[in-house]
Amino acid sequence: MDTIKLFCPATIANVSCGFDVLGLCLDFGDEMTITKSSHTGIRITEVIGADLPLETKHNVAGVAGLALLKKLNLNFGFEISIRKNIKAGSGIGSSAASAAGAVFGINALCGYPLSKKELFYYAMQGEALASGTAHADNVSPALLGGFTLIRSYEPLDIISIPSPQELYVTVIHPQIELKTKDARSVLKENISLKKATIQCGNLGGLISGLYTGDYKLIGRSLHDELVEPVRSILIPHFAELKQAAADSGALGSGISGSGPSVFALSRGIETAQRTANAMSAILTPTDIPFETHVSAINPKGIQLLS
Amino acid sequence: MDTIKLFCPATIANVSCGFDVLGLCLDFGDEMTITKSSHTGIRITEVIGADLPLETKHNVAGVAGLALLKKLNLNFGFEISIRKNIKAGSGIGSSAASAAGAVFGINALCGYPLSKKELFYYAMQGEALASGTAHADNVSPALLGGFTLIRSYEPLDIISIPSPQELYVTVIHPQIELKTKDARSVLKENISLKKATIQCGNLGGLISGLYTGDYKLIGRSLHDELVEPVRSILIPHFAELKQAAADSGALGSGISGSGPSVFALSRGIETAQRTANAMSAILTPTDIPFETHVSAINPKGIQLLS
Numbered sequence: 001m002d003t004i005k006l007f008c009p010a011t012i013a014n015v016s017c018g019f020d021v022l023g024l025c026l027d028f029g030d031e032m033t034i035t036k037s038s039h040t041g042i043r044i045t046e047v048i049g050a051d052l053p054l055e056t057k058h059n060v061a062g063v064a065g066l067a068l069l070k071k072l073n074l075n076f077g078f079e080i081s082i083r084k085n086i087k088a089g090s091g092i093g094s095s096a097a098s099a100a101g102a103v104f105g106i107n108a109l110c111g112y113p114l115s116k117k118e119l120f121y122y123a124m125q126g127e128a129l130a131s132g133t134a135h136a137d138n139v140s141p142a143l144l145g146g147f148t149l150i151r152s153y154e155p156l157d158i159i160s161i162p163s164p165q166e167l168y169v170t171v172i173h174p175q176i177e178l179k180t181k182d183a184r185s186v187l188k189e190n191i192s193l194k195k196a197t198i199q200c201g202n203l204g205g206l207i208s209g210l211y212t213g214d215y216k217l218i219g220r221s222l223h224d225e226l227v228e229p230v231r232s233i234l235i236p237h238f239a240e241l242k243q244a245a246a247d248s249g250a251l252g253s254g255i256s257g258s259g260p261s262v263f264a265l266s267r268g269i270e271t272a273q274r275t276a277n278a279m280s281a282i283l284t285p286t287d288i289p290f291e292t293h294v295s296a297i298n299p300k301g302i303q304l305l306s
Numbered sequence: 307m308d309t310i311k312l313f314c315p316a317t318i319a320n321v322s323c324g325f326d327v328l329g330l331c332l333d334f335g336d337e338m339t340i341t342k343s344s345h346t347g348i349r350i351t352e353v354i355g356a357d358l359p360l361e362t363k364h365n366v367a368g369v370a371g372l373a374l375l376k377k378l379n380l381n382f383g384f385e386i387s388i389r390k391n392i393k394a395g396s397g398i399g400s401s402a403a404s405a406a407g408a409v410f411g412i413n414a415l416c417g418y419p420l421s422k423k424e425l426f427y428y429a430m431q432g433e434a435l436a437s438g439t440a441h442a443d444n445v446s447p448a449l450l451g452g453f454t455l456i457r458s459y460e461p462l463d464i465i466s467i468p469s470p471q472e473l474y475v476t477v478i479h480p481q482i483e484l485k486t487k488d489a490r491s492v493l494k495e496n497i498s499l500k501k502a503t504i505q506c507g508n509l510g511g512l513i514s515g516l517y518t519g520d521y522k523l524i525g526r527s528l529h530d531e532l533v534e535p536v537r538s539i540l541i542p543h544f545a546e547l548k549q550a551a552a553d554s555g556a557l558g559s560g561i562s563g564s565g566p567s568v569f570a571l572s573r574g575i576e577t578a579q580r581t582a583n584a585m586s587a588i589l590t591p592t593d594i595p596f597e598t599h600v601s602a603i604n605p606k607g608i609q610l611l612s
Binding site: 018019020021022149150151152153157159161187188189190191192193195196197198199200201202203204205207208211217220221226 | 324325326327328455456457458459463465467493494495496497498499501502503504505506507508509510511513514517523526527532
């Protein structure tokens with residue numbers, strides 16, 4: 001096998017009360033084609049659908065791939081072509097899809113010398129290029145599918161969390177520019193112990209609800225005490241989008257990753273679609289371009305297409 | 307039925323990474339006898355095994371019972387006799403056992419007008435007398451058994467979390483005086499967002515491990531980033547007790563409630579017993595009196611004995 005084609009899914013990091021520890025995988029995403037080459041190193045041959053750098057060292061897939069190549073010590077290289085369906089800067093894991101895709105694909109073309117969990121580290125090097133920190137909350141669900149918990153960074157310890165079948169995700173992406181670095185800079189370095197405890201209660205409730213399929217508990221737990229109050233000021237009409245989700249019967253909602261996308265979780269695809277319509281109705285009268293997605297929880301993560 | 311006898315179990319609050327949100331129920335505890343009386347109000351007739359006040363308003367069981375009586379609006383009252391096996395101030399839920407026992411027993415003698423979850427509030431009033439705050443992390447596992455999560459205080463939302471069958475608890479109680487109020491006063495009001503995130507990762511890991519019966523994950527998750535580092539300085543030989551638990555093969559260990567008791571979780575009763583022996587060996591050469599307990603996770607909580 002010298003060429004593979006991959007589906008590289010979008011992902012939601014944080015998931016409200018799971019700031020910096022939770023992520024989930026969506027059922028739409030990019031396509032990536034990776035081909036073995038007699039030239040060592042990595043060449044990004046094209047990026048279709050987005051204005052992203054082709055120079056390997058400035059491309060997220062390139063940097064992640066190079067990190068893995070250094071480990072594998074190969075006498076051949078790879079050419080990567082990417083069809084981006086996930087908009088860069090949307091807050092639904094565009095860079096993670098490319099970083100995770102590159103390392104998954106290279107590993108596959110080499111006969112799977114590393115496990116998925118061993119690939120996290122290399123994919124995270126792509127994230128470091130994109131956002132300044134080698135975070136794992138998007139690459140984990142992109143590689144493993146479903147919900148993932150980062151139990152620890154030192155050492156890296158990622159846990160898959162199950163989720164009930166009728167859980168659906170609505171995403172609305174207001175197309176404003178909001179860099180991850182800027183969204184990080186508004187965060188307070190210190191918080192009250194009391195708020196941390198409230199966050200822990202909700203995170204525990206969300207994980208419990210995911211294990212037991214208790215949709216109401218999932219809904220009650222979707223509150224972010226730490227980050228949403230400060231970060232949401234960067235997202236236009238955030239309070240109205242949240243209210244629209246609640247009025248549509250969504251279980252709960254929050255900021256996707258570091259924004260600007262806003263997500264909601266619902267029981268059943270009809271409620272998720274109704275939520276998408278209601279959120280759209282908030283942004284339609286404004287001059288902010290936007291797009292919406294309705295998605296199941298994708299249990300598989302990155303997949304070979306051929 | 308005019309008289310009931312109850313088993314009122316000891317409990318462990320916090321459970322390391324679950325500060326102020328997690329609790330678990332032990333299989334040893336107090337006995338309480340409650341008898342209907344034609345006199346309204348509550349009379350504490352005796353407390354065997356502990357030097358605790360008999361005056362209703364200064365007795366934890368009395369205060370919790372009075373709070374419930376106010377709700378039930380009865381034309382009769384109750385006499386309560388308590389045999390304390392749980393030492394006051396030990397950090398394994400002595401006051402919660404009495405507070406929860408009183409409200410459970412009174413509710414039972416009235417034909418169960420309230421659910422167990424409706425009793426939390428009244429039991430918490432007893433905790434307020436004992437420690438200055440109406441906390442729920444001991445009364446919840448005392449009433450429900452097993453592991454409990456306080457998802458939220460406002461509104462009160464308590465979740466039962468399952469645990470694997472081979473999970474055992476070791477408790478060592480160094481008999482020094484350490485008041486809950488003092489143990490609270492050493493806590494920092496503010497913490498770093500980074501530490502809160504580490505705590506969330508571990509709490510999520512612990513809950514996930516409890517659902518899946520992944521003992522190793524339970525062990526990896528038993529780290530308290532927020533409270534143990536400051537509170538443990540009040541507990542003599544804490545680091546050595548922790549090391550002894552680790553050396554004995556315990557999954558992890560930490561401060562029980564606000565101390566001074568130290569707990570460890572182990573897979574299997576043999577490891578839990580070996581851990582008790584190793585912890586005992588740390589305190590034996592000192593002049594600190596102590597006692598140890600080895601317990602299964604008690605899935606039932608408070609039980610009628612007759």
